Amino acid sequence: MSQRSFELPVLGRPAPVDHAAAAAAFNADVARTDWHDDALWFVREKRDRAAALVPDWEDLRERASAIKEHALSHLDEYLVQFEANALANGMQVHWARDADEHNRIVLRILSDVGARRLVKSKSMLTEECGLNPYLEANGIEVVDSDLGERIVQLRKEGPSHIVMPAIHLTKEEVGETFHEHLGTPAGLSEPIALAGVAREHLRERFLAADATLTGMNFAVAETGGFVVCTNEGNADLGMALAPVHIASVGIEKVIPRAEDLAVFLRLLARSATGQAVTVYTTHVHGPRDGQALHVVLVDNGRTKQLAREEFWGSLKCIRCGACMNTCPIYRRSGGHSYGSTVPGPIGSVLTPGLDLERYASLPFASTLCGSCTAVCPVKIDLDGQLFRWRQRVIEAGYTSTTKTLSIKASVKLFDRPGLFRVAGALARFGLKIMPRSVARFVAGPWGRARDVPPAPGQSFRAWYRKNRGERS
């Protein structure tokens, strides 16, 4: 039902993602689609309750947005400041222009110390870079330690959500995966028991790790440190035990000051899961005694997005996932349908910037209802950006011939009042004589799940003339 979110290098261009087709496949199981929808809506409601308890919530959102806009509009200065302070704190700083360069840097750090076993905590950036298959192809054992990520890793899938990687799976499916890979009894699907087995299994990996890799939620320019948020404590166990720590981060994650953390942290967990704060909010400002701490700053398309006047605001994202939980399309199509590391509304505005032709269908995976924009803690105008990406897709000619032709036909129709009147009369007549099933067929995808309303007796124009006089 799913595929890994990265692609191994292949010759030629990868096939474009067809979100509508993937969503249709997901929807084939109606009960499961409802279950997935409910699971995400449950998280959305928790977010609402948590946000309502903070009296200055809207002020925080304004502030968070403004701080990010300030940081992004001075990003070179803050990157240089972060680098200088991180170096002074005893970290080693690397720069990677793209995914390939990032992966080679990580492999070199590991190879230089002969590390074979890497334990990772959640990092969407390394998913984006396809780090795991690259390292595995080079003889490194890679273990994802976040429980949800470990589950999908064992199943050879990618995460379907950036905060809840295994939200698409039932406990029975997790039980089967653990039975196959971790030797739990067949049929065991009780979450507490399964999590207990995962704890033992992963504790061994933590103790045996030669190196650990974490992401960063925030990098702080003023102090040269970074913040990692988890509930499980997995990033912390990795950092506390392994002799080598690599922290990979997209360049857009740099914020100016320590005090700004208060603004973002009050918003992040409440928006993500409805918690007041994550269990662990860890601040790292240097290596432990004897540990090597490497920071890898990664561009991989971010400077291109920053240069796009219409879309640079998407880089404000703090990866809470609230836009996914609220999105009626995401909830009913599942994260894998986007074929992108980051799914949902934010993925659909970030990913087209990487390869517009391949991800041309994503800006259309939306009803433009704007719910994503309403919940976004950093006030990204997600629905506006989705709409603008649609225009870029049409301009580039990456839409289907049917869509292009029907849009062209609509333009002609709406441009000619006489033709419009004739078409209206024909449609009213047609709807009267057509059987419902034929009418639904003619209505196209719109009619698949809806009945077509009965035709009105007259046009609006005729009604207006009759009731409002001859002014038109």
Next chain:
Amino acid sequence: MSVKEARDAILHAVRAARPPAVAMPVARATPVATADAQPSMLDAFVDASTAAGAAVVLGERRDIARLVTGGVADAANVLSTVSEVRATVELASDPHALDSLELFVCSGTLGVAENGAIWLATSDMMQRAALFLATHVAIVVDAASIVPTLHEAYARIDIRAHPFGVFVAGPSKTADIEQSLVIGAHGPKELTVIVIGASALQTP
């Protein structure tokens, strides 16, 4: 591949891409916390910490040993940075040695009323590992140290003072299997928060 080459290329690309400058918002007006607000902040802290899954107990410094051992009275492997609780294991030089630690007792710098988090910071790598390897963690925090929100917390702490600092709110947990809450994911399965000095707070 030169490090400087990648660095310069990225910084050059950022400079070329910079959106029009947006000013940093003016600092948030923080209400001045008064001493008579402290008891209600303590209540909020206890509620938030309990909601995060911690067992919160109130007492005095002299009671710490009794309050800590209440839940894990027969713990054989104990590490403590609090003088009232005696450690039974010696600090080794390798954090891996703490894998079988049953109880770790330490002191927090301050508590946050709004979310129940406690700030801990250390340069000691053994204490850092103990916080995540121990099955049961107990943190002592002074009632007078509780601040309303993270804004006041960051105004009081220096995150750069130690290589490691953390806000802790509750025991480790996961909801990655069908959104079912499971306490004790990788780190401690239980967190006891001992709030001392509550009786000394001025009552409104």
